[in-house]
Amino acid sequence: MTEQRMEGTADHPIKNNPETSGKSGALSYSVASNPVYYEKGALHVLFAGASQTLPGHALGPKLYDYYLLHYVEKGAGTFRTELHSYELSAGDCFLIQPGQLVSYQSHARHPWQYRWMAFTGSQAAQHTEEAGFRPEKSVFHAGPSCGISDWLSLMQAAFAERKESSHFTSLGTLYMILAEAQNHLSQGQTLIPGESSIRRTVKQMIQYMSTQYAYPVSIEQMSASLGYNRAYLSRIFKQETGLSPVTYLLKLRIDKSRQLLRERPDLSIEQVSASVGLPDALYFSKQFKRFHGEAPSLYRENILTRPQTQGTRKGHAKSPQTIDDPSY
Numbered sequence: 661m662t663e664q665r666m667e668g669t670a671d672h673p674i675k676n677n678p679e680t681s682g683k684s685g686a687l688s689y690s691v692a693s694n695p696v697y698y699e700k701g702a703l704h705v706l707f708a709g710a711s712q713t714l715p716g717h718a719l720g721p722k723l724y725d726y727y728l729l730h731y732v733e734k735g736a737g738t739f740r741t742e743l744h745s746y747e748l749s750a751g752d753c754f755l756i757q758p759g760q761l762v763s764y765q766s767h768a769r770h771p772w773q774y775r776w777m778a779f780t781g782s783q784a785a786q787h788t789e790e791a792g793f794r795p796e797k798s799v800f801h802a803g804p805s806c807g808i809s810d811w812l813s814l815m816q817a818a819f820a821e822r823k824e825s826s827h828f829t830s831l832g833t834l835y836m837i838l839a840e841a842q843n844h845l846s847q848g849q850t851l852i853p854g855e856s857s858i859r860r861t862v863k864q865m866i867q868y869m870s871t872q873y874a875y876p877v878s879i880e881q882m883s884a885s886l887g888y889n890r891a892y893l894s895r896i897f898k899q900e901t902g903l904s905p906v907t908y909l910l911k912l913r914i915d916k917s918r919q920l921l922r923e924r925p926d927l928s929i930e931q932v933s934a935s936v937g938l939p940d941a942l943y944f945s946k947q948f949k950r951f952h953g954e955a956p957s958l959y960r961e962n963i964l965t966r967p968q969t970q971g972t973r974k975g976h977a978k979s980p981q982t983i984d985d986p987s988y
Contacts, residue, residue: 685711685713685714685717686711686712686713686714686717687712687713687714687771688710688711688712689709689710689711689712690709690710690711690816691707691708691709691710691816692707692708692709692816692817692819692820693706693707693819694706694707694819694826694827694830695819695822695823695824695826695827696824696826696827698780700782701781701782702781702782702783703779703780703781703783703784703787703831703834704779704780704781704827704831705777705778705779705815705827705830705831705834706726706777706778706779706780707777707778707819708775708776708777708778708812708815708816708819708830709775709776709777709816710773710774710775710776710812710813710816711773711774711775711776712734712771712773713735713737713766713771713772713773713774714766714771715766715767715768715769715771716765716766716767716768716771717765717766717771718763718764718765718766719763719764719765720740720761720762720763720764721740721761721762721763722761722762722763723758723759723760723761723762724756724758724759724760724762724778725758725759725780726758726778726779726780727755727756727757727758727778727779727780727784727788728755728756728776728777728778729753729754729755729756729776729777729778729779729837730753730754730755730756730764730774730775730776731752731753731774731775731776731802731808731809731812732748732749732750732751732752732753732772732773732774733750733772733773733774733775733804733809734750734772734773735749735750735766735767735770735771735772735773736748736749736750736766736767736770736771736772737764737765737766737767737771737772738764738765738767739754739762739763739764739798739799740762740763740764741760741761741762741795741798742760742761743795743796744796744798746798746799748772748799749772750804751801751802751803751804751806752799752800752801752802753799753800753801753802753808753841754798754799755788755793755798755799755841756798757788757793757795757798758780760795760798775808775809775812775813775816776812777812777815777816777830777834777837779834787838788838790838790842791838791839791841791842791845792841792842792844792845792846793841793845797845800841800844800845801844802840802841802844806840807836807840808837808840811833811836811837812833812837814829814833815829815830815833815834818830858896858899858900859900861886861888861893861896862896862897862900862901864886865882865886865893865897865905866908868882868885868886869882869905869908869909869912870912872937873909873912873913873916873936873937874916874935874936874937875937876937876939877909877937879893879894879905879906879909882905893905910947911951913936913937913938914936914947914948914951914952916935916936917932917933917935917936917938917944917948917956918952918959920932920935920936921956921959921960921963922960922963922964925960925964929941929944929945929956929957932944932956933945933956944956945957
């Protein structure tokens with residue numbers, strides 16, 4: 661969607677805007693669009709707005725060609741999809757998906773006041789699904805004290821300033837809202853028991869080590885971060901990879917050092933070892949020789965003086981980062 665929207669009021673409604681059907685629709689109304697033009701991209705917020713509706717104000721049934729998320733600040737109303745009807749009040753959030761036939765109506769005595777935002781992009785469907793939204797699961801209760809109202813207000817204010825940086829502000833706040841949605845939509849759900857649960861935990865361990873290897877982290881710290889007992893993690897990790905977490909982390913560091921030795925001849929051995937989380941250069945050299953049969957200085961000398969092959973060219977370093985090939 662590329663139509664640009666200006667700030668609006670109840671006396672000057674925005675033509676064709678999804679949140680107004682004329683002066684009778686809202687007691688107060690405002691909207692601001694993203695000053696960055698959208699053509700294609702992974703994720704893009706189109707506009708954000710706020711409205712205090714009049715009693716009984718209704719929209720739809722109708723379709724939208726973008727995602728439209730509402731957060732109810734006050735009052736109550738009804739949101740209907742082709743699958744369900746929801747009675748909503750303050751603290752509730754509902755998401756309209758592209759192509760979904762919906763209608764929503766403000767309560768006759770306690771009309772709702774809400775904020776909204778519209779977004780699109782090639783990864784919008786993936787992100788909303790990862791957050792827990794489904795066509796049959798479009799609503800969650802975040803509570804009146806959550807941050808969604810403030811985030812939507814911040815997004816709208818940033819757009820109103822017409823700065824290009826507001827695009828990044830909107831993406832940041834969108835991710836915050838999706839994270840809040842995931843916290844609520846995933847409540848009561850558990851991991852699949854058995855092997856898939858174990859594999860997911862092991863993948864989390866690999867992710868942790870792959871991002872933290874340059875720091876003086878320990879298996880105890882990783883266990884505390886993931887919320888598991890060290891003995892349990894060590895057992896399932898070796899069950900899945902054939903290596904203990906300690907060996908895996910050390911091997912990951914040594915393999916990363918090989919990449920630095922090949923690609924950064926300007927670094928000293930001490931600088932390489934420190935860069936992979938092993939500040940003791942003597943210990944690093946000992947472990948490097950244990951894994952590869954030669955000292956790191958000799959490895960570098962040999963690799964720089966012989967012709968490069970497919971397996972040793974820059975960017976082709978193997979590293980133990982997957983469960984499927986852990987023992988290289």
